[in-house]
Amino acid sequence: xxxxxxxxxxxxxxxxxxxxxxxxxxxxxxxxxxxxxxxxxxxxxxxxxxxxxxxxxxxxxxxxxxxxxxxxxxxxxxxxxxxxxxxxxxxxxxxxxxxxxxxxxxxxxxxxxxxxxxxxxxxxxxxxxxxxxxxxxxxxxxxxxxxxxxxxxxxxxxxxxxxxxxxxxxxxxxxxxxxxxxxxxxxxxxxxxxxxxxxxxxxxxxxxxxx
Numbered sequence: 493x494x495x496x497x498x499x500x501x502x503x504x505x506x507x508x509x510x511x512x513x514x515x516x517x518x519x520x521x522x523x524x525x526x527x528x529x530x531x532x533x534x535x536x537x538x539x540x541x542x543x544x545x546x547x548x549x550x551x552x553x554x555x556x557x558x559x560x561x562x563x564x565x566x567x568x569x570x571x572x573x574x575x576x577x578x579x580x581x582x583x584x585x586x587x588x589x590x591x592x593x594x595x596x597x598x599x600x601x602x603x604x605x606x607x608x609x610x611x612x613x614x615x616x617x618x619x620x621x622x623x624x625x626x627x628x629x630x631x632x633x634x635x636x637x638x639x640x641x642x643x644x645x646x647x648x649x650x651x652x653x654x655x656x657x658x659x660x661x662x663x664x665x666x667x668x669x670x671x672x673x674x675x676x677x678x679x680x681x682x683x684x685x686x687x688x689x690x691x692x693x694x695x696x697x698x699x700x701x702x703x
Contacts (some may be wrong), residue, residue, distance in 0.1 A: 514531075517535045559594075570672055624640055
């Protein structure tokens with residue numbers, strides 16, 4: 493799963509920045525955690541014959557979590573951001589690219605089915621249109637997970653549809669190249685997207701990202 497995620501993202505974004513990726517299992521309460529060149533997965537996911545309390549097989553959780561944490565090697569690590577003040581730039585981006593992992597590996601129909609999990613997260617706050625670009629401290633209770641992890645990928649798919657997939661993918665490759673080993677901001681992201689579409693995205697970003 494990790495190898496497939498690396499190959500897909502190398503083809504679509506840029507080469508993996510290291511010669512090694514380590515996967516460590518621990519009894520963490522989180523499903524997964526990312527570090528440069530290393531990802532952590534919770535030990536319980538590896539009981540793939542078991543299911544979660546919601547009835548989801550741990551085999552599915554293992555794949556989505558592994559893919560998600562590997563994608564973080566690009567968004568959080570290779571392309572940095574302020575994780576407390578603009579967390580959408582790594583978490584929403586990573587969620588969207590996990591969807592693209594499923595679409596690229598198994599076909600668009602499977603990708604769309606996986607994308608439905610973001611809807612479930614957003615439903616935690618009844619699909620309230622809370623901006624995805626707020627600081628962590630601005631979200632209350634379930635809002636952070638519901639908005640940054642749930643609503644965020646919806647914005648990125650809306651942006652993809654606005655630009656068209658080919659232009660959107662070209663923009664993402666340029667984005668990774670431009671901010672490789674640097675720090676990106678929401679303003680940087682929007683400005684570069686606008687150079688690719690040759691359009692004004694203020695209205696779209698105001699509807700989804702900013703207050």
